[in-house]
Amino acid sequence: MNQKYLQKFESEIFKSIDGFEVCTDSKFYQSLQTHFPGTLTMQDYMKKIYNSLRCYGFEDENTMGMAAFCRDEITDPLLDEVIKYWGKTFNCCSLAGFVMMGKTGLAAATDHVPIFDGVRRFTFFAMPHIAISKEGEMGKVYREGIQKPSHACGSLEAIVRELECGRLNLKTDMEDIEQSIIRQKIISTLRYGEKPNLIEITKLACQIISDDVKKLLSPLDSSVFNYAVMTGIQIHGPMDTNWIYPQDFYVVGANLAEVDTLNT
Numbered sequence: 280m281n282q283k284y285l286q287k288f289e290s291e292i293f294k295s296i297d298g299f300e301v302c303t304d305s306k307f308y309q310s311l312q313t314h315f316p317g318t319l320t321m322q323d324y325m326k327k328i329y330n331s332l333r334c335y336g337f338e339d340e341n342t343m344g345m346a347a348f349c350r351d352e353i354t355d356p357l358l359d360e361v362i363k364y365w366g367k368t369f370n371c372c373s374l375a376g377f378v379m380m381g382k383t384g385l386a387a388a389t390d391h392v393p394i395f396d397g398v399r400r401f402t403f404f405a406m407p408h409i410a411i412s413k414e415g416e417m418g419k420v421y422r423e424g425i426q427k428p429s430h431a432c433g434s435l436e437a438i439v440r441e442l443e444c445g446r447l448n449l450k451t452d453m454e455d456i457e458q459s460i461i462r463q464k465i466i467s468t469l470r471y472g473e474k475p476n477l478i479e480i481t482k483l484a485c486q487i488i489s490d491d492v493k494k495l496l497s498p499l500d501s502s503v504f505n506y507a508v509m510t511g512i513q514i515h516g517p518m519d520t521n522w523i524y525p526q527d528f529y530v531v532g533a534n535l536a537e538v539d540t541l542n543t
């Protein structure tokens with residue numbers, strides 16, 4: 280890819296976001312490209328997903344949304360997009376976007392999925408998140424009404440700090456149950472002595488969440504349920520921009536529409 284093409288591509292992406300000047304925010308963009316290559320604007324990602332899923336028979340009218348994002352209110356724009364495209368959406372959110380709804384939560388969610396021509400369709404979005412500041416600093420975000428930078432994701436950053444200082448409490452704390460589970464799940468995937476930074480732990484969380492969603496949904500009867508799974512990382516950029524670094528995207532269903540992939 281030559282430099283001119285890259286610059287053109289870069290300005291095209293930024294032109295699609297109102298008021299965003301690439302020249303003043305290039306440190307953010309460099310960080311984004313270095314650590315999360317292939318990232319799309321949240322709007323482009325959601326549009327592409329919607330257009331792809333229509334080919335498999337998923338439409339706003341016949342499909343319900345499910346969303347597992349972090350409880351942090353800065354993830355709201357992504358939840359709003361899920362609702363915009365998929366209508367009524369079951370909230371599966373927990374700290375860091377981990378999927379903690381369990382069999383009982385899933386039973387409730389799937390019970391609400393509409394039935395059209397004997398098929399129940401839903402889309403399941405599950406993602407951890409990370410902020411990147413205008414200066415390209417990982418984890419830093421400036422929130423309205425707060426002068427100093429705050430952090431995202433705070434839950435994952437707490438575990439990075441605990442690993443750095445070598446003090447980990449692995450007990451299940453019933454007064455802090457979500458963070459206990461996240462800590463246990465992350466530590467279970469690390470080798471002794473490993474100390475991932477915030478980028479690495481966010482990618483690790485994304486992998487754990489993707490695996491957990493697959494496991495959670497696998498018992499569903501695919502002759503009744505058609506569903507699509509979308510995982511990745513939600514990235515908060517400067518000026519309230521949101522980006523998606525995609526991971527999994529697949530559809531499951533015994534009687535899915537034949538799709539001509541050349542035309543999708």
Ligand SMILES: [Zn+2]
Binds near residue numbers: 351375408433
């Ligand atoms: Zn968070």
